Amino acid sequence: RKEVEQDPGPFNVPEGATVAFNCTYSNSASQSFFWYRQDCRKEPKLLMSVYSSGNEDGRFTAQLNRASQYISLLIRDSKLSDSATYLCVANAGNNRKLIWGLGTSLAVNP
Amino acid sequence: DVKVTQSSRYLVKRTGEKVFLECVQDMDHENMFWYRQDPGLGLRLIYFSYDVKMKEKGDIPEGYSVSREKKERFSLILESASTNQTSMYLCASSFKDLPSYNEQFFGPGTRLTVL
Numbered sequence: 001r002k003e004v005e006q007d008p009g010p011f012n013v014p015e016g017a018t019v020a021f022n023c024t025y026s027n028s029a030s031q032s033f034f035w036y037r038q039d040c041r042k043e044p045k046l047l048m049s050v051y052s053s054g055n056e057d058g059r060f061t062a063q064l065n066r067a068s069q070y071i072s073l074l075i076r077d078s079k080l081s082d083s084a085t086y087l088c089v090a091n092a093g094n095n096r097k098l099i100w101g102l103g104t105s106l107a108v109n110p
Numbered sequence: 111d112v113k114v115t116q117s118s119r120y121l122v123k124r125t126g127e128k129v130f131l132e133c134v135q136d137m138d139h140e141n142m143f144w145y146r147q148d149p150g151l152g153l154r155l156i157y158f159s160y161d162v163k164m165k166e167k168g169d170i171p172e173g174y175s176v177s178r179e180k181k182e183r184f185s186l187i188l189e190s191a192s193t194n195q196t197s198m199y200l201c202a203s204s205f206k207d208l209p210s211y212n213e214q215f216f217g218p219g220t221r222l223t224v225l
Contacts, residue, residue, distance in 0.1 A: 022126045043200055043216035044153070087153075091212050096141075096160075097168070098212060102151040 003099045006088050010105040017078045021086055024070045029037045029093030033071050035062055036087040038103065044087055048073070067093055078108045113137070114217035116201055122223045129188040131220050133201030140206035142184035144168075144176060146197040153200070159184055160206060191224045198222075204224060 006023045013019045026034070032051060036044040048055065050071055054063040061074040071090075075082055088101035111129055117132035133142065143158040146166075155168030157176040169224050173195060177185045184203075198221050202214040 034212065043219055045216070049213065074168050096211060097158070098154060098214065102150070102152040 002101075004088055004090050004101040005036075006086075006101040006104045008102060008104060010107055012109060013078055014109055015078055015080060018074065018076045019078055019106065020075075021073045021106075022025075022070055022089075023072070023088030023101055023104075024068075025090045026069070027090065027093055027101070028069065028097065030090040030099070031093070032091040033062075033064055033075050033082045034089040034098075035060075035071075036089055038085045038087055040084075047086070075106075078106075079110075080108050080110060082106060083108045114201055114203055114215050115121050116199075116220050119218060120219050120221050120223075122225065123188075123191050124225050125167040125192060125219055125223055127188075127191050127224075129191050129222065129224075131186040131188075131201075131222070133184045133186070133203075133217055135184075135201075135203040135215070135217075136182065137203065137215070138181070139203035139215075140181070141211055141214075142178065143202040143204075144174075144184065144186045145200045145202065146170070147200055148197050148221075154181045156186065188222075191222075196222060196224045 005062045038044040039049040047064045050062040059076045063072045085103040087103045090099045112130045114135045144156040145153045159178045175187045201217040204214045
């Protein structure tokens with residue numbers, strides 16, 4: 001079992017739709033969680049950090065459920081420019097490494 | 111803006127060649143990382159460094175070595191390239207203190223093909 005698991009998708013949604021991605025992690029020592037965005041043939045870029053119960057940034061909301069060990073990302077009012085792969089990332093406890101999910105692919109269609 | 115640059119976007123080498131991949135960051139980050147990214151396997155950590163002349167193995171260090179002689183520069187070396195090292199190589203950097211060390215900034219990547 002991978003330490004960070006995501007549904008690979010692809011998720012195909014129309015513009016304006018709301019879409020949610022889930023991610024589960026297996027290391028209960030993980031304290032910090034992140035969503036990175038990776039456009040096709042580009043490098044990953046930090047989208048949001050999820051440090052406590054969750055946070056919101058415009059159309060994006062990230063939630064953390066420690067009891068069930070999952071993180072979610074909600075995108076409201078999807079734009080064409082949201083089309084990308086979304087990587088779920090967890091800090092690996094005390095050893096400073098990040099554990100990367102394989103990513104969830106999103107395609108927003110006109 | 112943080113800037114992480116890598117010496118080449120595309121590189122083609124032959125089996126057995128020694129390959130150097132260079133990475134430079136301009137934000138005075140203490141931490142630097144080398145990953146490779148392959149379809150179906152995701153991002154895998156090869157080596158990382160917390161400070162000058164300091165290095166630690168990641169999850170897949172076999173066949174690779176690194177060098178960090180200056181804070182801003184982290185080099186990945188393939189001692190004798192093999193076809194299974196064909197991949198996208200990504201360099202990243204971050205600050206060393208919580209919570210910033212978890213927030214990594216990536217270079218554009220080097221797509222290496224070993225023939």
